[in-house]
Amino acid sequence: MVLTSCKKPEPTPQPEEKIVTGLITEDTYWYADTVYEMAGKVVVKEGATLFIEAGTTIKSRDGQGSLSTALIVAQGGKIEAVGTADAPIVFTSIYDEGQLDEGDQGLWGGVVILGYAPISADAVPSLIEGIPANLGYGEYGGSNIHDNSGVLKYVSIRHAGTLLGDGNELNGLTLGGVGSGTVIDQIEVVGNLDDGIEFFGG
Numbered sequence: 258m259v260l261t262s263c264k265k266p267e268p269t270p271q272p273e274e275k276i277v278t279g280l281i282t283e284d285t286y287w288y289a290d291t292v293y294e295m296a297g298k299v300v301v302k303e304g305a306t307l308f309i310e311a312g313t314t315i316k317s318r319d320g321q322g323s324l325s326t327a328l329i330v331a332q333g334g335k336i337e338a339v340g341t342a343d344a345p346i347v348f349t350s351i352y353d354e355g356q357l358d359e360g361d362q363g364l365w366g367g368v369v370i371l372g373y374a375p376i377s378a379d380a381v382p383s384l385i386e387g388i389p390a391n392l393g394y395g396e397y398g399g400s401n402i403h404d405n406s407g408v409l410k411y412v413s414i415r416h417a418g419t420l421l422g423d424g425n426e427l428n429g430l431t432l433g434g435v436g437s438g439t440v441i442d443q444i445e446v447v448g449n450l451d452d453g454i455e456f457f458g459g
Contacts, residue, residue, distance in 0.1 A: 272314075281305050281334075289313045289344070294351060295326050295365075300394050303333025306407065312344035316351045317365035317417075325387075325419040327366030327427055330406055331394040332373055332382070332434075340411030345445070349415040357416055363450030366427040367417035372406045373399030374436035376458025382434070385457060387419075387427035397433030398458055404436025411443045418450030428452040435459040 278296040283305050287293050289312035296318045301307045307330070309315075317326040328348070330336045340346040350357065350364035371385060376398035388395035414429045429446035436459060446453035 281307055284308070286310070287313050287315070292316060294318065295328060297324070297326055298366075298392070299326075299328050301328075301330045301334035301336060302394070303331060306335040306337055309336070309338040309340075309346050311340045311346065311411070313340075314347045314349070316349055316353065318351055319364055325366035325427060327369055327387075329369040329388065329394060330371060332371050332396055332399075335405065335407035336370065336409060337407050338409050338412055340443075342411060342443075345411045345413050347413045347415065348417070349413075350417075353416060357448065359448040361416050362448050363419050364416040366419050367429050367431060367449070368409075368412075368414055369427070369431040369433070370406050370409070370435055370439070371395070371397040371433045372435040372439065372459060373397075373401040373404040374434045374459040375400060375402060376434050378458070383457075385431060385433040387431065399434060401436055403438045404434070405438030406435055408440040409442070409444065410440060413445040413447065414449070415447045416449070417446075418452070420450065426451040428455040430454045431457070432459055433457040 273291045287309045293315045382396040382398045420426045429449040
């Protein structure tokens with residue numbers, strides 16, 4: 258008689274989940290072993306840098322119009338989101354569990370980066386579209402050609418873009434007055450409702 262035993266496979270560890278919202282006022286790190294869930298506006302304020310590790314997934318709650326979830330890098334703030342070809346940084350909807358396709362659009366706001374570089378508007382600074390004026394962090398434009406808002410590299414932005422009104426919307430990636438010190442490279446925008454990437458000066 259032969260006795261055999263089998264060991265149950267160890268369960269696959271699930272990534273930690275963390276809800277983020279509101280203002281980022283000091284250097285902050287997001288890591289690939291955590292799924293970050295943005296709830297409402299997440300704003301990187303002046304003097305702060307948001308570092309995002311390669312392979313990190315950021316999911317966004319829904320919300321339309323002025324209540325849309327969005328990541329906003331305000332003037333003087335920075336983002337260092339450096340993914341790789343094999344481990345991109347992914348911004349997507351909380352509903353993205355593998356079943357969404359390119360027709361699923363406008364499920365959250367998008368990514369907005371605002372700098373101090375020159376723009377063509379008469380009023381400097383100006384207010385970026387898609388962010389209500391009363392929130393106080395939608396200004397962009399200035400005189401610093403070489404302004405540095407950080408690095409966005411190997412980043413995928415999925416199922417974003419929400420409408421606030423006619424001609425007033427959030428894009429997949431909105432760049433307002435972004436200076437030449439900023440690196441934007443290898444960006445993918447999938448299933449966006451409005452423009453994939455829109456530049457306002459800079």
